[in-house]
Amino acid sequence: MLPDIDAVTRDDLIRLITRYRLRLIKRLSQHFVVDPTVIRDIINHVPSGSKVLEVGTGIGVLTYYLAKVASQVVTIEIDGRLMRIAEQVLRGLDNVSLVQGDALRIPWPSADVLVSNVPYSITSPLIIRIIREGVPRALLTIQREVANRLISEPGNDDYGRLSIITQCNYSVSVLNTYAPDSFYPSPEVYSSLVVMIRKEPCYSDMKILESTTNILFRHRNKVLRWVLNKYIGPDAVNAVANAGVNVNTRVRQLGINELVKVADSLKPFINSIVNHD
Structure with a gap:
């Protein structure tokens, strides 16, 4: 004892x-x-x-x-x-x-x-x-x-x-x-x-959020536009920009709410994201 x-x-x-x-x-x-x-x-x-x-x-x-x-x-x-x-x-x-x-x-x-x-x-x-x-x-x-x-x-x-x-x-x-x-x-x-x-999760699909951040934070000091172009393409850049996210922001400066918007915008491109995980 x-x-x-x-x-x-x-x-x-x-x-x-x-x-x-x-x-x-x-x-x-x-x-x-x-x-x-x-x-x-x-x-x-x-x-x-x-x-x-x-x-x-x-x-x-x-x-x-x-x-x-x-x-x-x-x-x-x-x-x-x-x-x-x-x-x-x-x-x-x-x-x-x-x-x-x-x-x-x-x-x-x-x-x-x-x-x-x-x-x-x-x-x-x-x-x-x-x-x-x-x-x-x-x-x-x-x-x-x-x-x-x-x-x-x-x-x-x-x-x-x-x-x-x-x-x-x-x-x-x-x-x-x-x-x-x-x-x-x-x-x-x-x-x-x-x-x-x-707490209540900020996003319902953790697989998409994990895949998105996995790609983005490989180049945390690059601007978002550059990373999206490198791994997915210009259509993804347009989708994210249309969601109201500044694609000229450096990845490491993106807040969680912005990253949720990015992840949601990239849903149509999920196969491309998973293939790069």
């Missing part, structure tokens, strides 16, 4: 992790939370009694504390070695279900909240799946740079496809940022905790 969340210390968590003398797998981007502040920040944003889906069980520390506030926790871990340790750490908690598998591939149960100390190697694919699954709320610890992309506005260096697809479907806020030594082993970057709350 772990100490109460208000009493647990960084030393407690490091001792627990190092006890097992794990050789971590680099390609899985394995970093464990050892700063109780991170855990408390997450727990404080999980509604009491909610159903939680956790991606990346690790050895079960965060899972343990989630189980104290949630009615049910389903937690997914790809590494069988970690799963066996988590089974020991979580023994006796009857509201936790452990699933071994690749969280990007296996079916997800319905949940009120998805929580993840995200392995850096799967950050973007996981966010895209969250959006496609329509998860009501997500609490993610991710690289600070990716967090900046999620909340970035048109014209900023961080603004891109992930900003648009996410903001079209979710309200996103950065709750806190943590130094590398909040995790073990320490990554080379700072991490941020973000909350994503589902």
